Amino acid sequence: MKIDRVLLAHGSGGLMSQQLVEEIFKKEWNNSYLEPMLDGALLDLPAGRVVMTTDSFVITPLFFPGGDIGKLSICGTVNDLVACGAKPLFLSTALIIEEGLPMSDLIQIAQSMARTAREAGVQLVTGDTKVVEKGSADGIFINTTGIGVIAEGIDYRPQRIQPGDLVVVSGTMGDHGLAIMARREGLSFSTPVNSDCAPLFRIGQVLEAFGGNVRCMRDPTRGGLATVLNELARQSGRGIKVVEEDIPVNPAVAGACDMLGMDPLYMANEGKMVIVLAPERAAEILAELQKIDIAAEAAIIGEVRAEPAGLVLIETELGAERILGILEGEHVPRIC
């Protein structure tokens, strides 16, 4: 493509829109679903219950340590499907581009989406591109909507959480949030912190074999671990008690958070799951999780109790117990 920036005419629906689709998206995302160039994609769905989930990504900066908005836009929706207990299959992608975005950025983002989709085993089956005037958006916003299928015997609704269940996180907390903040503020650390942005379908695959022993799963993105635990407590009507020193936090993240007065338990993650397990096979499930690279540092961080219903308690490193509240106000805007 000879034009080096995105123009309004690329969103016209006419000739230049077609060229953009042909020369970038069809080229990078090539698959048989996109081929017919219809207004929609005909899906080839296997047996199972169908799940739909949607997310828009407005992160700034577009490129950050450990990923970019393209990779993030695939991981975010794939991980929501995994959290529902579904095998991720199909994604739609809808781009809102600010006039003037360098074409090289768009190509890099499209390639990143293609690579991450391949890695996650999903196909980008249908899309839409809009272009708005300079100043009416900030670079590019991406929506992905995902379709997946839940296998027989899988039910990850929070209502299934029982007292005595164990709470697991699949790895360190806060990496994504801190990496973005550091990049925005121009902070650098002796140990660089990368976003944990990753597709987590392999966690879903491991857990599927354990059927009803997996009670519930949720990805702690915006609002972080603390907010997800509060959602689970509220939606299940149970209490959750976690132990601060059992929660894995990358030492560089812990140090930076200390310095900045931030709390890693409220920072977004884009490659982690919170998993509630029945106690019976929890040790075995944890060991299986730890065998996959994206969950090597999985750890039990607490347990479910009958009381205090709907609340989350945390035992601090000093041995005190306090309520761990939901995120109030804004923490780090445009983190995903």
Add this chain to the structure above:
Amino acid sequence: MKIDRVLLAHGSGGLMSQQLVEEIFKKEWNNSYLEPMLDGALLDLPAGRVVMTTDSFVITPLFFPGGDIGKLSICGTVNDLVACGAKPLFLSTALIIEEGLPMSDLIQIAQSMARTAREAGVQLVTGDTKVVEKGSADGIFINTTGIGVIAEGIDYRPQRIQPGDLVVVSGTMGDHGLAIMARREGLSFSTPVNSDCAPLFRIGQVLEAFGGNVRCMRDPTRGGLATVLNELARQSGRGIKVVEEDIPVNPAVAGACDMLGMDPLYMANEGKMVIVLAPERAAEILAELQKIDIAAEAAIIGEVRAEPAGLVLIETELGAERILGILEGEHVPRIC
């Protein structure tokens, strides 16, 4: 809700995000799918082939004669499903809101989405809300992604178009584009022009009964009738010949377009279909279409020929024949 404008914290994923969802979206869009408040919705799909389509809406102004961005966001995706031959069933909705949007605007848009979804028989099953800083978006952008099911015997791929087929439009061309342009430019006409924005599922219902006699359908949105005809000609490898004086155009639109030097054949429609019919039952199908209010002015505007393959010809009102090209460059930005 006591806060009268959308704040960044409404997009935090924390407490204020929950409040926004509970007090506006769950209230307005109330249905059993939204109830569990999970990251995704479990769909109850009937038998049939499943279609997925996505569109983002970035129209300005947000409120316009004949509709608003909320109504448009439902119609656009419903109509894409109808054009694929599908019965529209489920929509996801993802909002990107500019900080400072009046809460009353958001509520009005949410209500408009709910009303239009009810009218179209679709359910809003899952959603996402992001808020970006003032100046990083323009009011609100809405993505909707739709799922529908195609009945046995329905196949509207353009490859099915044959020489001798007739080309029908379901009503007047250019109303939406002109209404938006007039509103933006502060133009007023003696006869007010409204957007034709409407969900077209009833056109789908009427056509379904005629099976293979309906070859193909497409909604002429961005790029207008001329662009859609060119897509159909190119994708089918056929020629299309239309007669200018047979194309219905609202007289007020024709007059305003004359004055402004615009061509209604390139202007966006949001409540119209282009339908290609086998000649055998075309008159009967046209009569059935004209019985429904949204297609009362449906008309045959041309026919399919073997040659010139991939091109569209128009017989002008003066009797000359010329090539009707695809939209080049930008016509009216942010029309949908």
